[in-house]
Amino acid sequence: MDKIKRNILLISILFVVLIFSAINTLNLINERNYKKPVVYLVLKTINPNIEFWESVKKGAELASVEFEVDVIVEGAIDETNVEVQDEILEEIIKKKPKAIVLAVTDYKKIQPVAEKILEEGITLVTIDSDVKTDYKHSFVATNNTLAAKKTGKEMARILGEKGQVAVMTHFYASTTAKEREQGFRQELESYKDIKVIDKTWYCNSDVNLAYQKTLSILKEHPEVNGIFGSNEVAILGIAKAISDKGLSNKIKLIGFDSNPEVVQLIEEDVIDAVMVQRPFNMGYIGIKKAVEETKDRRKQKEFIDTGCVLITKESVYEPENQKLIFPFSK
Numbered sequence: 001m002d003k004i005k006r007n008i009l010l011i012s013i014l015f016v017v018l019i020f021s022a023i024n025t026l027n028l029i030n031e032r033n034y035k036k037p038v039v040y041l042v043l044k045t046i047n048p049n050i051e052f053w054e055s056v057k058k059g060a061e062l063a064s065v066e067f068e069v070d071v072i073v074e075g076a077i078d079e080t081n082v083e084v085q086d087e088i089l090e091e092i093i094k095k096k097p098k099a100i101v102l103a104v105t106d107y108k109k110i111q112p113v114a115e116k117i118l119e120e121g122i123t124l125v126t127i128d129s130d131v132k133t134d135y136k137h138s139f140v141a142t143n144n145t146l147a148a149k150k151t152g153k154e155m156a157r158i159l160g161e162k163g164q165v166a167v168m169t170h171f172y173a174s175t176t177a178k179e180r181e182q183g184f185r186q187e188l189e190s191y192k193d194i195k196v197i198d199k200t201w202y203c204n205s206d207v208n209l210a211y212q213k214t215l216s217i218l219k220e221h222p223e224v225n226g227i228f229g230s231n232e233v234a235i236l237g238i239a240k241a242i243s244d245k246g247l248s249n250k251i252k253l254i255g256f257d258s259n260p261e262v263v264q265l266i267e268e269d270v271i272d273a274v275m276v277q278r279p280f281n282m283g284y285i286g287i288k289k290a291v292e293e294t295k296d297r298r299k300q301k302e303f304i305d306t307g308c309v310l311i312t313k314e315s316v317y318e319p320e321n322q323k324l325i326f327p328f329s330k
Contacts, residue, residue: 039098042103060101062283067291085104104130127286166197210229225250285304
């Protein structure tokens with residue numbers, strides 16, 4: 001009888017061990033099958049005070065849920081720190097992720113590491129600003145040249161097609177800055193009574209520097225009655241200088257990007273118009289393209305225009321524009 005009991009006990013223990021072993025095996029299989037692929041999102045800056053990049057992150061976060069990937073956000077604090085972005089990308093390559101979605105700081109200097117990414121078999125999708133390379137990859141952004149031409153046309157309209165205009169961009173090596181300046185200048189060439197000063201002022205995406213550079217413009221060119229700022233940071237610095245000097249009624253200010261402070265300055269007639277992009281869409285589509293191309297195992301050359309809208313005091317309260325300006329408001 002004791003022998004039977006011992007056998008039953010041994011069988012019971014063996015049964016329990018087998019059950020736990022099976023559960024552990026299933027868990028390992030489950031973990032292996034459902035571990036999410038990693039996509040790195042490398043931004044020009046992770047400064048939380050810049051609305052544009054926060055919106056890009058929000059779009060990427062939504063895509064990460066929808067396409068079941070883990071999105072890891074990296075970036076420098078200083079938007080113009082090319083060396084830091086290069087170092088970040090070199091470290092990411094070592095981790096061999098499925099894909100990298102990259103907002104390029106410097107069109108030329110990031111080329112070697114961008115090509116290394118592709119040579120390592122990692123999918124690369126650029127957003128906002130592209131990189132100089134013949135390697136095939138997708139680029140998700142605003143058509144900056146076309147958008148800037150529209151801002152040039154608006155500047156000509158509000159100036160009555162005559163005057164002198166200065167240009168300030170956020171960083172000399174960024175494709176967004178170059179294309180916006182080029183498009184703006186090209187449009188104004190067709191107006192014979194508008195002179196665009198040859199010199200370009202750079203603020204390195206620093207509000208205080210944009211402020212100081214604007215004071216220099218006003219001192220060196222007192223006849224200026226229009227200024228173009230190429231991004232959110234530039235236009236805020238310019239606006240503050242114009243306002244502090246009491247020149248809001250004299251100088252027309254147009255540029256790119258928006259945040260609550262920019263909207264307030266539009267309401268106060270300090271800023272006349274801004275070209276509002278769709279950074280949320282850039283983040284979302286950037287991750288979406290990275291996932292699709294990783295699955296397809298193919299590299300393709302494709303430009304995806306995320307679009308933009310010119311916002312003025314007259315149009316700022318239109319429902320569709322409110323959604324674009326305040327995408328996360330309830």
